[in-house]
Amino acid sequence: xxxxxxxxxxxxxxxxxxxxxxxxxxxxxxLKPGDRLPGERELAQTLGCSRTSLREACRVLExxxxxxxxxxxxxxxxxxxxxxxxxxxxxxxxxxxxTAIIYFLEAxxxxxxxxxxxxxxxxxxxxxxxxERVLLKMEEKLKQPDEMVEADSSFHLALAEAxxxxxxxxxxxxxxxxxxxxxxxxxxxxxxxxxxLAEHRAILAAVKDRNASAAVKATLIHLQYIRDHVLxxx
Numbered sequence: 001x002x003x004x005x006x007x008x009x010x011x012x013x014x015x016x017x018x019x020x021x022x023x024x025x026x027x028x029x030x031l032k033p034g035d036r037l038p039g040e041r042e043l044a045q046t047l048g049c050s051r052t053s054l055r056e057a058c059r060v061l062e063x064x065x066x067x068x069x070x071x072x073x074x075x076x077x078x079x080x081x082x083x084x085x086x087x088x089x090x091x092x093x094x095x096x097x098x099t100a101i102i103y104f105l106e107a108x109x110x111x112x113x114x115x116x117x118x119x120x121x122x123x124x125x126x127x128x129x130x131x132e133r134v135l136l137k138m139e140e141k142l143k144q145p146d147e148m149v150e151a152d153s154s155f156h157l158a159l160a161e162a163x164x165x166x167x168x169x170x171x172x173x174x175x176x177x178x179x180x181x182x183x184x185x186x187x188x189x190x191x192x193x194x195x196x197l198a199e200h201r202a203i204l205a206a207v208k209d210r211n212a213s214a215a216v217k218a219t220l221i222h223l224q225y226i227r228d229h230v231l232x233x234x
Contacts, residue, residue, distance in 0.1 A: 014057075015056035019057045021047075022067075031077050033078060034077065035076065056166060059167075065078060104175075109223050111168075112223060113219045115172070116206070116207070116218070116219040118163040118164075119162035120206060120210055121210065127158065128208055131162070131204050135200060135201060137154065152196065152200075153176045157176070199222035202222075203218045203222065
């Protein structure tokens with residue numbers, strides 16, 4: 001395989017850049033199903049990143065079904081269902097069946113309370129400071145409606161990072177990508193966005209207090225409001 005197709009990466013969240021680059025190579029047909037990725041050491045050197053960052057990126061890509069690891073055989077591009085991978089391109093919320101939206105809600109209601117519980121037990125001061133910065137950015141985005149969803153996503157990712165469990169981070173990233181259009185619908189009004197901001201503050205307050213039960217409760221309240229708002233539109 002020609003290593004020249006890979007570009008060096010330099011950023012704080014290196015693994016995200018690697019994920020994006022490999023997705024683009026797959027979308028562009030430069031990486032095809034069955035292709036074997038270069039060995040871990042070789043690819044890390046080509047990308048200019050650590051092997052740890054490369055492993056994190058591969059875990060995300062494996063969770064998305066884009067690559068598969070074979071014990072002793074390396075990593076391979078997998079034949080993926082284009083409707084469910086890459087950028088999860090749903091054109092509009094109207095294209096999603098109501099049952100599919102309910103599935104998204106169920107997934108959130110299963111995953112996120114546990115994330116909040118673990119975050120309240122494991123969050124470092126750095127994690128808490130990051131979540132506080134994200135909430136400040138959420139306030140700023142009130143003036144930029146088109147960026148509300150990205151600001152909201154940043155909080156959920158920061159909360160997942162506070163669990164110190166990379167699997168939860170990968171799962172959250174995948175879920176946020178898949179439900180992006182649904183979330184645009186739920187955050188369309190400034191009133192709902194303000195309410196959501198208050199709900200996020202309640203979750204962070206519980207995490208800061210190291211109160212796991214309160215963090216779970218605040219998360220469930222947040223998710224119930226989302227469920228009521230989404231299903232109320234159908």
